[in-house]
């Protein structure tokens with residue numbers, strides 16, 4: 001059972017009923033959701049038409065902004081050896097995921113003379129002072145460009161990093177410090193915008209209505225990708241094609257987002273409260289981090305859209321094949337049956353690594369000789385699927401034909417649409433994150449931001465009753 005979607009396909013055999021997997025779903029189970037899915041589709045597409053669903057509506061308009069973005073990226077890449085993102089959450093995870101997937105791909109594909117003149121990529125999302133200090137020590141400020149990314153322009157972590165870096169650049173670069181800062185933020189809101197305007201930083205806009213976790217295919221991710229030599233046109237082309245398929249294809253067995261949503265929804269209904277995302281490609285390891293934020297913040301909600309308390313969500317877990325076969329698979333096979341596993345794999349790797357033959361070795365090792373590492377990886381992945389099916393555990397597999405910008409664009413859009421569909425089926429708002437506000441406001445209180453005195457007092461009162469073993 002393989003759903004072909006140009007260069008990305010979904011193999012959902014491991015979710016379906018068979019002689020080996022009697023607990024799996026039937027075609028009728030999937031068809032039974034068709035009316036709900038169509039309703040979700042109509043509602044999402046109506047919001048899109050009225051301009052209230054920006055994450056996919058904006059793809060073509062992003063294409064028209066590429067010439068300006070790429071021109072700036074080319075100039076920056078020829079001047080700066082290092083490109084550092086200061087951002088967190090949706091302002092860091094997408095850029096990281098795309099870089100890890102594609103940066104080396106491009107490096108190796110480029111003609112040798114073109115391999116230079118592209119910046120090295122770093123992300124400072126966490127505010128660990130040691131890492132912050134140490135990265136500053138190894139990067140030459142004259143050769144470094146910092147991209148401050150914040151949709152809200154108010155995030156404490158990002159703003160704190162920005163203030164330190166601005167000070168440091170002023171110290172080392174003098175009056176030209178502003179050339180070392182590029183800001184990606186909202187067009188109208190937030191504290192970063194007026195500073196950027198006043199101090200003359202180059203600025204890119206995150207279109208209104210797009211939340212951080214849906215913003216990779218805006219300047220949030222496109223600038224970093226372009227500066228590091230990734231073909232952003234192809235990235236957008238893949239996303240636009242996936243978007244078109246999702247909009248135009250009818251029926252759960254043809255529409256990739258509907259199929260993926262139906263499988264997620266049915267498994268969630270069957271008590272699978274955990275969604276494991278397990279790429280079998282090192283380059284896609286951080287894609288699992290991006291997915292974790294998307295799934296967790298979008299679907300983990302206490303109230304539905306009518307304000308009724310529902311407490312919903314499915315906990316995302318990140319894993320890596322084959323590494324986690326030697327760590328987590330034991331639990332997935334024999335532990336509580338509360339997980340659905342999404343494997344992410346490639347049809348082929350661009351390289352072949354042979355394992356040498358040595359006929360003098362004992363047979364139990366010799367069998368590996370003459371095979372390749374890819375053969376071993378694919379065999380392990382298949383054997384894991386089999387073992388999970390045998391244990392009655394549900395899993396599916398997204399297969400990319402290769403690690404290319406086009407395919408990564410397709411994958412991002414598929415997962416974004418699936419998340420939006422799931423929000424509709426669960427009748428929750430998939431685009432907000434009220435649960436993170438309490439902690440943020442408490443931090444403001446503790447750090448002395450005016451207007452948050454009550455939060456400070458409440459946290460201090462909470463801190464007075466502690467149980468500590470020393």
Ligand SMILES: O=P(O)(O)OC[C@H]1O[C@H](O)[C@H](O)[C@@H](O)[C@@H]1O
Pocket residue numbers: 088089090091149150151152153154155158212213297433436
């Ligand atoms: O881009 P920013 O506005 O700085 O937001 C960064 C992150 O902040 C919060 O933690 C939100 O929960 C995330 O959804 C967001 O991605």
